[in-house]
Amino acid sequence: MAKVIYNGKDIAADVEIAVLNVSDSCGDQVDAIEAVFVDSEGQWSGWNPRKGDTLDIEQDGYRSGLMWIDQIRQDGDRLALGAVSIPPDGKTRRSKTWENINLLTLAAEKAAIYGLSASFYGVQAIPYARVDQVGRGDFGFLQERARLEGCTMKITDNKLVLYSDVYMEGQPAAKRIDPSLFCSPPVFDNTAGKTYSSCTVSWGAIGATVTAPRFLGPELVVTDVPVSSIGEAQRFAKNLLRYSNKRETVGRISVLLDISITGGNVLEISGMGLSDGRYFVELATHDFAEQISTFTLHKCLEG
Numbered sequence: 001m002a003k004v005i006y007n008g009k010d011i012a013a014d015v016e017i018a019v020l021n022v023s024d025s026c027g028d029q030v031d032a033i034e035a036v037f038v039d040s041e042g043q044w045s046g047w048n049p050r051k052g053d054t055l056d057i058e059q060d061g062y063r064s065g066l067m068w069i070d071q072i073r074q075d076g077d078r079l080a081l082g083a084v085s086i087p088p089d090g091k092t093r094r095s096k097t098w099e100n101i102n103l104l105t106l107a108a109e110k111a112a113i114y115g116l117s118a119s120f121y122g123v124q125a126i127p128y129a130r131v132d133q134v135g136r137g138d139f140g141f142l143q144e145r146a147r148l149e150g151c152t153m154k155i156t157d158n159k160l161v162l163y164s165d166v167y168m169e170g171q172p173a174a175k176r177i178d179p180s181l182f183c184s185p186p187v188f189d190n191t192a193g194k195t196y197s198s199c200t201v202s203w204g205a206i207g208a209t210v211t212a213p214r215f216l217g218p219e220l221v222v223t224d225v226p227v228s229s230i231g232e233a234q235r236f237a238k239n240l241l242r243y244s245n246k247r248e249t250v251g252r253i254s255v256l257l258d259i260s261i262t263g264g265n266v267l268e269i270s271g272m273g274l275s276d277g278r279y280f281v282e283l284a285t286h287d288f289a290e291q292i293s294t295f296t297l298h299k300c301l302e303g
Helices: 043-047 101-115 139-147 163-170 232-246
Strands: 001-006 016-025 032-038 054-059 069-077 080-084 093-102 119-123 127-136 151-156 160-162 175-177 185-190 198-203 204-211 217-222 249-256 266-269 277-287 292-299
Touching: 032 054, 054 080, 080 217, 093 101, 101 139, 101 160, 119 217, 139 151, 139 232, 151 163, 163 232, 163 277, 175 232, 198 232, 204 232, 217 232, 266 292
Parallel strands: 119 160, 175 266, 198 217
Antiparallel strands: 001 054, 016 032, 016 277, 032 080, 054 069, 069 080, 093 127, 151 160, 185 249, 198 204, 249 292, 266 277, 277 292
């Protein structure tokens, strides 16, 4: 049975759990908890949950990580709580300018503001002449900077994690999954309409174009990202093109609850024929009430 840690106390034995879902993202969206409790005896009116209180789900060595409640809804005798992994003040808009800084230093500075530790995987310390944050929340701003460098940011359990997409997709598969493990029919989709054949990044007189001959589609044109050199424009174009094409082949599978698989893992899908291959877990949704895990995937790109 899963433990439901509310403000540091396990309340699982005190409530009837109707829904308990943990969404563990690779970083493209926030980690989240969705919990619905049956409150037939009115216990929660005494506990009076508030936004900013914390939730953490634990089971057999697994932890969702500490999350902050940002949604509370009461519907008859049911109480629904939603929690996310981003600190409550993480959307505060800020403006600042840096000179001669790199992505690692920038991420470490932002992590320190919220008391988060910072970890990096495969991220290069390429210097920027100048970076401007203008009226943006820190984490949205940092995610955009990471994307320009082919990286992804994830906030989990009071940690800021920054990783190279190529590095993570190149990791060994966490598990091999074949049709015998599916709880429902899997869905895989390959759509050319979601891809681009080239990307041009330009800022004033500076610009560069990168092509991806194996992908079909139009040109992706980016004119709102400041660049200080042709090399920087070329690097950003390459990374934005890869980001835009990584969902050429996507999938969604469900298996019996498997909390060993998390967002950011690689899975080896076999026995499906056309859809066989290595897939990156964009989102792992663990349903502790129904004992099912659902994984949203994209096929790993080469390079």
